Amino acid sequence: AQKITQTQPGMFVQEKEAVTLDCTYDTSDQSYGLFWYKQPSSGEMIFLIYQGSYDEQNATEGRYSLNFQKARKSANLVISASQLGDSAMYFCAMREGNTGGFKTIFGAGTRLFVKA
Amino acid sequence: DAGVIQSPRHEVTEMGQEVTLRCKPISGHNSLFWYRQTMMRGLELLIYFNNNVPIDDSGMPEDRFSAKMPNASFSTLKIQPSEPRDSAVYFCATVIGDGYTFGSGTRLTVV
Numbered sequence: 280a281q282k283i284t285q286t287q288p289g290m291f292v293q294e295k296e297a298v299t300l301d302c303t304y305d306t307s308d309q310s311y312g313l314f315w316y317k318q319p320s321s322g323e324m325i326f327l328i329y330q331g332s333y334d335e336q337n338a339t340e341g342r343y344s345l346n347f348q349k350a351r352k353s354a355n356l357v358i359s360a361s362q363l364g365d366s367a368m369y370f371c372a373m374r375e376g377n378t379g380g381f382k383t384i385f386g387a388g389t390r391l392f393v394k395a
Numbered sequence: 396d397a398g399v400i401q402s403p404r405h406e407v408t409e410m411g412q413e414v415t416l417r418c419k420p421i422s423g424h425n426s427l428f429w430y431r432q433t434m435m436r437g438l439e440l441l442i443y444f445n446n447n448v449p450i451d452d453s454g455m456p457e458d459r460f461s462a463k464m465p466n467a468s469f470s471t472l473k474i475q476p477s478e479p480r481d482s483a484v485y486f487c488a489t490v491i492g493d494g495y496t497f498g499s500g501t502r503l504t505v506v
């Protein structure tokens with residue numbers, strides 16, 4: 280069965296520093312997608328970044344990068360130059376299959392606190 | 396494009412009452428997903444549709460829950476009768492590009 284594990288319930292980072300949020304996954308599928316979402320205190324869910332299982336390069340989106348290590352089944356999110364507005368809950372997620380019409384499962388989340 | 400629209404934003408109801416949550420997805424996108432978020436269980440997929448057809452409803456917790464998508468522009472999630480343990484935030488989402496676009500959610504409180 281598919282599973283997403285986020286082992287860090289909470290993380291602190293100093294403003295302007297980089298932070299890594301951990302995510303490991305388990306699947307027997309060869310084709311899958313990995314995602315990170317942000318949930319600020321206002322409650323909305325915001326898509327941040329996507330990595331396909333066949334993508335050889337790590338995904339990047341602005342200050343976000345996904346450190347994809349397929350053999351280790353890890354998909355860590357790196358946020359560079361943290362900002363106060365990055366304080367939020369972050370969810371790692373995995374979708375079976377390589378197109379949008381498949382279900383996605385979510386990890387338990389990591390709450391990030393950015394200190395001024 | 397107004398995005399995924401959910402209504403109501405907040406719903407407070409008494410145990411035993413019927414509750415209907417509504418979702419208007421972004422037009423032209425074929426998949427729609429209903430999730431429930433609680434502190435204890437996190438984000439759980441309840442059901443999803445492709446081209447208005449339910450594909451997987453294995454996450455629907457009980458027969459008290461039902462969902463429909465009569466057309467590409469509208470979906471409902473109904474709970475009848477509601478119970479206090481149904482209190483949660485319910486999200487619907489569609490797929491735009493690689494990731495989901497979520498609605499703003501409906502916070503349901505059953506007292």
